[in-house]
Amino acid sequence: MVQPPGIYQGAANVIAALMLLLEFGMLRQALVRDQVRLYAAQSALLSVLAVVIAADRNLPDLYALAALSAALKVVAVPLVLRRLLRTDDSDEPAGVAGSYTLNPASAVLASIGLAAFGFFTFGAFHLNGPAAPALALAIAGAMVFVAFGLMIVRHDVASQAVGFFSLENAISLAALVVAAGLPLILETAILFDLLVAVVVFGMLIRAHHSRAESMSTGDLTRLRG
Amino acid sequence: MSAALPIPVIQLLQVLTVALGAPAITGVIAKVEARLQGRRGPRVLQPYYDLYKLCRKEALAPEQASWFFLAAPVIAVAAYLTIPLLIPVLTTYGLPLGYMGDILGGGFLLSLASFVVATAALETGSPYAQLGSSRAKTFSAITEPVVLFVVFTVALLTGTDLPYALAATVRSSAGQVIRPAHLLASAALFMVILHETGRIPVETHTGTNEFGMIEEARSFEHSGPYFALLKWGSELKQLILFTILADVFVVPWGLASSQRLGAVALAIVALLAKATAVGCVVAVIDNSFAKLRLFKITEYVSAAFLLAVLGVFTLYRGGG
Numbered sequence: 001m002v003q004p005p006g007i008y009q010g011a012a013n014v015i016a017a018l019m020l021l022l023e024f025g026m027l028r029q030a031l032v033r034d035q036v037r038l039y040a041a042q043s044a045l046l047s048v049l050a051v052v053i054a055a056d057r058n059l060p061d062l063y064a065l066a067a068l069s070a071a072l073k074v075v076a077v078p079l080v081l082r083r084l085l086r087t088d089d090s091d092e093p094a095g096v097a098g099s100y101t102l103n104p105a106s107a108v109l110a111s112i113g114l115a116a117f118g119f120f121t122f123g124a125f126h127l128n129g130p131a132a133p134a135l136a137l138a139i140a141g142a143m144v145f146v147a148f149g150l151m152i153v154r155h156d157v158a159s160q161a162v163g164f165f166s167l168e169n170a171i172s173l174a175a176l177v178v179a180a181g182l183p184l185i186l187e188t189a190i191l192f193d194l195l196v197a198v199v200v201f202g203m204l205i206r207a208h209h210s211r212a213e214s215m216s217t218g219d220l221t222r223l224r225g
Numbered sequence: 226m227s228a229a230l231p232i233p234v235i236q237l238l239q240v241l242t243v244a245l246g247a248p249a250i251t252g253v254i255a256k257v258e259a260r261l262q263g264r265r266g267p268r269v270l271q272p273y274y275d276l277y278k279l280c281r282k283e284a285l286a287p288e289q290a291s292w293f294f295l296a297a298p299v300i301a302v303a304a305y306l307t308i309p310l311l312i313p314v315l316t317t318y319g320l321p322l323g324y325m326g327d328i329l330g331g332g333f334l335l336s337l338a339s340f341v342v343a344t345a346a347l348e349t350g351s352p353y354a355q356l357g358s359s360r361a362k363t364f365s366a367i368t369e370p371v372v373l374f375v376v377f378t379v380a381l382l383t384g385t386d387l388p389y390a391l392a393a394t395v396r397s398s399a400g401q402v403i404r405p406a407h408l409l410a411s412a413a414l415f416m417v418i419l420h421e422t423g424r425i426p427v428e429t430h431t432g433t434n435e436f437g438m439i440e441e442a443r444s445f446e447h448s449g450p451y452f453a454l455l456k457w458g459s460e461l462k463q464l465i466l467f468t469i470l471a472d473v474f475v476v477p478w479g480l481a482s483s484q485r486l487g488a489v490a491l492a493i494v495a496l497l498a499k500a501t502a503v504g505c506v507v508a509v510i511d512n513s514f515a516k517l518r519l520f521k522i523t524e525y526v527s528a529a530f531l532l533a534v535l536g537v538f539t540l541y542r543g544g545g
Binding site for chain 2: 004005006007010011013014016017020021024028103104105108109112115116119120123134135138139142
């Protein structure tokens, strides 16, 4: 029998598992609009997890981090992404829907393999903390690999950007469960790194769209003189 | 207080509750579904009238069909009526016959029932019935891994694969409820049940549209009392699956913990209430999602598989 780890720990694990499920949701979602929505939901779960850990381990500065992270990743980044991806005639840019290299069912099965790899390699780290977060850390590892999987199976720049941002969510999850007591200033600095990534990706997306009239990276394989 | 019931009577009551309650649950779902669509809908008791009407009609069989064609509905209903002996329907304690089989035993009986009905449908030579049975077998083969992983989760959580043991584990503490393994396995099982009872993702429960027909098509050639048995069988299957979901996985509370008459009566009411609640959720889900194309079914099943596999994974690290 596998004994349960307790309520707070259990709740943290459930939230981590839900974040992983949303990662899979982004993987199989056809439209970038829905992917951005799932990304916002995943970031919201991350803030909830920060609140749970703050309450569990009595770390008041995590509340501040949760609020800041929610403001940035639930509101600002999705807003900017949606603005970037909007074209004159529609909300959904060309070249995103149907940019699968695998059909959704196969992509999910392949990513289960990736998730298993990430899960068991990250899970093999033996941490001796006050509340050893083995499961949530392993789930964060699985998320990292599924996010890579998402960037690999979709060949459009918009999904790849969303995959990259959710990769940052996975890293934040790992940081949160392993080193919750990290000084606030350091965590905020990491958070602001994300903003740089958003700006860089935004420029790349705009540049690609203005050259290729589509989000698909399939056009890049053609040589142009 | 009230008189204690002998164990065999309670065991019989488990079967009778499922046998007599099943059409009512179907009636409630049909009613709720109709209200959601802005129709008045049939009476809640309509499935009973349907069964009564069919029982008085003549039974016909195709000329080439063998005795098996007529035996299949009887075997299927017998299999469905055996399952309530194995799962916690009314009591928290295991009844003597409850240890005849574990979760896999119940699964075997469900598959046996579905297998005989599919074989009988093949016997008829009617294209629709054959299409239904071939589809039903194909898709049950792809949902089978999900069910297996749910059983693995149960086995890892409890150290046995008895449904009574899981229900007792879930009742034992809140920490057993709020753990990813339990929640993921329950969600995966719920997705399988939606598929198995013909709600989501492709089948229209009552429709005669052959694009989305799986299980419903198999009974096309049966008539009279045999058709009534098949209809009753699918209602039984639905209530049995709802009971497994509610009494084993999600809300194993409200079961009788003693042999007293009052406790058992309360458990019967609680079971029907829980099944009705599950039925309402199912009706809402059925009404709020568009049906998928037939071959998109793999996407739905892969999602359920993902939940079940992650449930097993989480048990290997940090106690899930």
